[in-house]
Amino acid sequence: MVDTTATPADAETEARHAVPTQMSPDALHTMAEAENRFLRRFRRHRLAVIGVAAMALFALLAILAPFVTFHDPNGIDLTVMRQAPSAAHVLGTDPLGRDVWTRLVYGTRVSLAVGLVAVSIYVTIGVVLGGLAGYFGGRVDMLLSRFTDVMMCFPSFMLIVTVAVILPPNIFNVMVIIGLFGWTGIMRYVRAQFLSLREQEFVLAARCVGVSSGRIVFRHILPNAIAPVVVAATMGLAGAIMTESALSFLGLGVQEPMSSWGSMLQDAMSLPILQTMPWLWLPSAVAIAITTLSVNFVGDALRDALDPHMSLG
Amino acid sequence: MTRYIIRRLVIAVPVLWGIITLTFIMSEIMPGDYVDALVPPNLRLEMGVDEAQLQRLRESYGLDKPVIVRYGIWLRELILHGNLGYSFITGQPALQEMAQVLPATLQLSVVTILFSLVVGTSLGIISAIKQYSVLDHLLTLQAFVWISTPGFVFAIIALYLFSLKLPLFPTGGRAPLDGPDNIFVRLHYLALPALVLGFEGLAGHMRYARASLLEALGADYVRTARAKGLPERSVYLGHAFRNSLLPVITHVGLSLPGIIGGSFIIETIFVWPGMGKLGMESIFMRNQPMIMAMNLIGSSMVLFANLLADITYAWADPRIRYD
Numbered sequence: 072m073v074d075t076t077a078t079p080a081d082a083e084t085e086a087r088h089a090v091p092t093q094m095s096p097d098a099l100h101t102m103a104e105a106e107n108r109f110l111r112r113f114r115r116h117r118l119a120v121i122g123v124a125a126m127a128l129f130a131l132l133a134i135l136a137p138f139v140t141f142h143d144p145n146g147i148d149l150t151v152m153r154q155a156p157s158a159a160h161v162l163g164t165d166p167l168g169r170d171v172w173t174r175l176v177y178g179t180r181v182s183l184a185v186g187l188v189a190v191s192i193y194v195t196i197g198v199v200l201g202g203l204a205g206y207f208g209g210r211v212d213m214l215l216s217r218f219t220d221v222m223m224c225f226p227s228f229m230l231i232v233t234v235a236v237i238l239p240p241n242i243f244n245v246m247v248i249i250g251l252f253g254w255t256g257i258m259r260y261v262r263a264q265f266l267s268l269r270e271q272e273f274v275l276a277a278r279c280v281g282v283s284s285g286r287i288v289f290r291h292i293l294p295n296a297i298a299p300v301v302v303a304a305t306m307g308l309a310g311a312i313m314t315e316s317a318l319s320f321l322g323l324g325v326q327e328p329m330s331s332w333g334s335m336l337q338d339a340m341s342l343p344i345l346q347t348m349p350w351l352w353l354p355s356a357v358a359i360a361i362t363t364l365s366v367n368f369v370g371d372a373l374r375d376a377l378d379p380h381m382s383l384g
Numbered sequence: 385m386t387r388y389i390i391r392r393l394v395i396a397v398p399v400l401w402g403i404i405t406l407t408f409i410m411s412e413i414m415p416g417d418y419v420d421a422l423v424p425p426n427l428r429l430e431m432g433v434d435e436a437q438l439q440r441l442r443e444s445y446g447l448d449k450p451v452i453v454r455y456g457i458w459l460r461e462l463i464l465h466g467n468l469g470y471s472f473i474t475g476q477p478a479l480q481e482m483a484q485v486l487p488a489t490l491q492l493s494v495v496t497i498l499f500s501l502v503v504g505t506s507l508g509i510i511s512a513i514k515q516y517s518v519l520d521h522l523l524t525l526q527a528f529v530w531i532s533t534p535g536f537v538f539a540i541i542a543l544y545l546f547s548l549k550l551p552l553f554p555t556g557g558r559a560p561l562d563g564p565d566n567i568f569v570r571l572h573y574l575a576l577p578a579l580v581l582g583f584e585g586l587a588g589h590m591r592y593a594r595a596s597l598l599e600a601l602g603a604d605y606v607r608t609a610r611a612k613g614l615p616e617r618s619v620y621l622g623h624a625f626r627n628s629l630l631p632v633i634t635h636v637g638l639s640l641p642g643i644i645g646g647s648f649i650i651e652t653i654f655v656w657p658g659m660g661k662l663g664m665e666s667i668f669m670r671n672q673p674m675i676m677a678m679n680l681i682g683s684s685m686v687l688f689a690n691l692l693a694d695i696t697y698a699w700a701d702p703r704i705r706y707d
Contacts, residue, residue, distance in 0.1 A: 221402035224683035364532035
């Protein structure tokens with residue numbers, strides 16, 4: 072920051088330093104408790120490290136897809152339909168003779184892209200609506216909060232499927248639909264944070280010295296409300312990936328020939344395939360589970376590190 | 385207490401109105417209307433129906449009226465007669481259609497909720513009492529696995545392992561099409577979907593019970609109880625459990641809508657003839673009135689469950705009433 076004009080900036084800096092940190096004082100803990108905390112952190116950390124590594128691996132696979140696969144993801148070859156894994160096709164081939172490993176790797180792109188975009192959409196909606204409601208309060212808050220209450224009541228998966236049926240199924244609509252219905256939790260949280268933060272001394276101090284509303288919101292309140300939003304967004308990423316796979320599984324998401332983990336699982340709905348050709352569905356089932364598991368590990372560790380009050384133990 | 389309940393009810397009214405209105409708006413946005421369902425656009429020529437006849441049909445159903453008038457009629461029918469419209473497919477009242485499949489869903493979800501509640505809460509209690517032990521870590525890890533695996537993936541794997549590889553359970557349905565039908569056969573059909581759903585719900589109850597018991601164990605009154613020399617057993621049973629399991633009761637209240645709503649994908653995979661499967665079929669058949677009725681009933685259930693949970697909680701914990 073190069074803004075060194077006069078008193079407002081000084082007051083702002085002062086005010087920022089006055090922000091109470093949310094860490095509990097370690098000094099109060101006895102030896103045994105400290106050891107327990109260490110053990111817990113260590114375990115959490117280890118799982119989170121594994122999670123980060125797995126996420127990085129999936130991201131790398133997604134980016135480097137053309138270099139780690141040896142077939143065309145949409146290359147139909149009816150001479151090698153439903154073949155078991157072999158040297159030429161590491162994970163076998165699907166009913167159209169396409170290479171399962173290749174489609175799995177390209178499916179990573181879909182899952183990660185949909186997850187990231189959908190979560191970005193709903194974090195934006197949640198933060199904006201929550202910020203508006205919390206900062207202005209009064210009638211604005213009343214209206215936005217009741218609207219959020221209404222949205223929270225609808226069973227979200229049913230709503231998502233309903234809208235997915237109306238809109239043409241493609242990857243962009245899937246991103247938008249998932250993004251449109253996930254924001255309520257974040258909105259509520261950001262609103263509560265804004266409501267309590269706007270009354271605190273450092274915000275009052277900033278206001279007294281004439282700092283503009285926009286600056287108060289973006290420099291003083293938002294940074295203090297953002298940590299749990301990051302946690303919620305991480306957990307939301309896992310949820311969005313699961314929802315995308317469920318939609319594609321139902322045929323409402325990403326369409327052929329584009330591959331998605333969910334649509335690869337559709338094959339498993341036929342009992343003979345389920346029973347005799349596990350290579351067709353097992354890899355994508357495992358991929359979905361590992362991805363969401365690692366994202367959840369990371370989210371949980373973030374929650375522990377960023378906001379001990381939110382921890383579920 | 386009465387004032388608290390009244391205040392909650394007053395807030396719930398505009399939310400209910402919002403749910404009803406949003407449902408109406410969604411059904412307006414959805415393509416096609418009742419006449420399109422009676423005379424599918426691609427069959428108009430074959431059925432010998434011309435534009436004028438379509439117009440008369442729309443008039444006779446009141447579909448030509450302005451949106452605001454139809455909204456009024458819709459509200460009146462809903463509130464005065466509990467009329468949620470008629471299924472496009474069967475022509476039956478939507479509510480009646482839902483009532484027919486309700487028993488199947490109730491049967492599945494009551495078993496599911498009991499399973500996940502009892503097992504989940506017990507595991508949470510064990511996990512909290514043995515905090516940071518190997519057992520606690522293992523239990524937490526398995527909870528993560530259930531939370532992270534989408535239900536349909538879990539269902540497919542369960543089908544593969546326990547219906548196909550080891551033919552222990554039937555692959556779907558509620559009862560055999562022919563053959564004996566008694567409670568044991570029914571339970572046999574119920575087991576796999578109920579277990580899949582039960583494990584899905586288990587992790588939530590477990591983490592909730594664990595966190596809330598840990599909080600109670602750290603409270604002053606537990607320290608006092610220990611300090612005055614009560615045996616551990618009494619500390620847990622008399623002091624910690626009673627207070628910590630209150631929020632768990634609330635959590636059960638919140639899972640109430642799921643009991644009625646069923647599970648869309650799991651019911652579809654296991655061909656369980658309940659609300660979830662009906663909802664899924666309605667969505668795929670573009671059976672608009674059914675979809676809207678289910679959305680409306682489902683969201684009202686959530687609203688009602690939230691209300692019930694809030695009130696129960698306030699009744700159980702007097703501190704809540706004076707916020």
